[in-house]
Amino acid sequence: xxxxxxxxxxxxxxxxxxxxxxxxxxxxxxxxxxxxxxxxxxxxxxxxxxxxxxxxxxxxxxxxxxxxxxxxxxxxxxxxxxxxxxxxxxxxxxxxxxx
Amino acid sequence: xxxxxxxxxxxxxxxxxxxxxxxxxxxxxxxxxxxxxxxxxxxxxxxxxxxxxxxxxxxxxxxxxxxxxxxxxxxxxxxxxxxxxxxxxxxxxxxxxxxxxxxxxxxxxxxxxxxxxxxxxxxxxxxxxxxxxxxxxxxxxxxxxxxxxxxxxxxxxxxxxxxxxxxxxxxxxxxxxxxxxxxxxxxxxxxxxxxxxxxxxxx
Numbered sequence: 662x663x664x665x666x667x668x669x670x671x672x673x674x675x676x677x678x679x680x681x682x683x684x685x686x687x688x689x690x691x692x693x694x695x696x697x698x699x700x701x702x703x704x705x706x707x708x709x710x711x712x713x714x715x716x717x718x719x720x721x722x723x724x725x726x727x728x729x730x731x732x733x734x735x736x737x738x739x740x741x742x743x744x745x746x747x748x749x750x751x752x753x754x755x756x757x758x759x760x
Numbered sequence: 761x762x763x764x765x766x767x768x769x770x771x772x773x774x775x776x777x778x779x780x781x782x783x784x785x786x787x788x789x790x791x792x793x794x795x796x797x798x799x800x801x802x803x804x805x806x807x808x809x810x811x812x813x814x815x816x817x818x819x820x821x822x823x824x825x826x827x828x829x830x831x832x833x834x835x836x837x838x839x840x841x842x843x844x845x846x847x848x849x850x851x852x853x854x855x856x857x858x859x860x861x862x863x864x865x866x867x868x869x870x871x872x873x874x875x876x877x878x879x880x881x882x883x884x885x886x887x888x889x890x891x892x893x894x895x896x897x898x899x900x901x902x903x904x905x906x907x908x909x910x911x912x913x914x915x916x917x918x919x920x921x922x923x924x925x926x927x928x929x930x931x932x933x934x935x936x937x938x939x940x941x942x943x944x945x946x947x948x949x950x951x952x953x954x955x956x957x958x959x960x961x962x963x
Contacts, residue, residue, distance in 0.1 A: 662768055665875040667809065670772050672866035674779050674798075676859045681783035683855025689788045689834060693795050696826075697779050700802055703814075711809040716894050719811050720903045723895065726814075726821060727910040731917035733826050737833045738924035744837045745927070 667708035675701030686751050688743075692736045699729045768808055774801030792830045799823040811890045 674697055681694030703722045710718025743750060778798025782791045799822050806815035888894050899907045 668870050676863035677779040680856050680859030684852050690791050693782050693791055707809050707811045716898050719814055720898050724906055724910050731913050734917045734921045738921040741925040
């Protein structure tokens with residue numbers, strides 16, 4: 662398989678994620694779409710690592726996974742805090758996050 | 761070779777279907793489940809790219825732990841259905857157009873590159889390529905500093921999540937006080953640090 666297929670697939674996944682981030686209003690789903698974007702980037706990194714035959718790209722992908730996990734933890738913490746304060750779970754109404 | 765191509769197209773179709781499901785399904789709970797399917801398909805693609813350790817990590821960490829966290833939060837706050845096409849908001853209306861434009865641009869960029877000339881991945885992959893041994897050796901030798909930074913980032917995220925989501929008594933009052941205190945500290949940087957520490961302890 663040519664790596665161009667994998668890179669094209671990662672571009673498609675990334676763009677679906679971008680569309681979701683822009684369209685959806687539930688912050689949970691926005692976080693899910695961010696995961697989609699990060700996964701698209703991961704796929705491109707791993708296919709380039711395969712192309713070069715070195716493991717460096719895979720280390721990058723592993724670090725991206727760690728960053729994604731941190732983002733999920735903090736984002737979900739924010740959503741739970743919003744829920745506890747009885748704020749609307751809607752990104753349009755959260756135009757100013759000042760603590 | 762043929763088997764590999766069939767597997768690629770099956771996994772790619774699964775990944776795209778999962779991604780579209782995340783965006784299109786209205787109930788957040790089913791969105792999370794669609795993302796799990798997407799992640800499993802991606803793990804299959806990682807295996808095709810001979811990233812065995814990453815495929816396993818994707819399944820265990822992502823599709824296992826992170827998605828369980830999502831499901832817990834969806835169950836906690838209650839996944840309310842939302843209308844998919846909002847009435848107002850120029851961003852929401854222009855979002856699909858922007859995504860399509862980005863996809864077009866990326867397609868042109870990938871198609872215009874010399875990637876397509878590489879018909880198959882070169883056979884330069886060492887026997888242990890992508891194995892846990894190679895990843896571990898790289899992490900502890902060449903990429904030691906990113907590894908340590910990642911561990912530190914995980915620690916910071918864990919502490920931040922506990923601070924953000926802990927249950928406080930008198931949440932609204934404490935939150936309002938905290939906000940005003942932070943604002944005061946930002947506005948008056950000349951304030952002695954001991955006051956800030958004391959107020960932090962009082963919270």
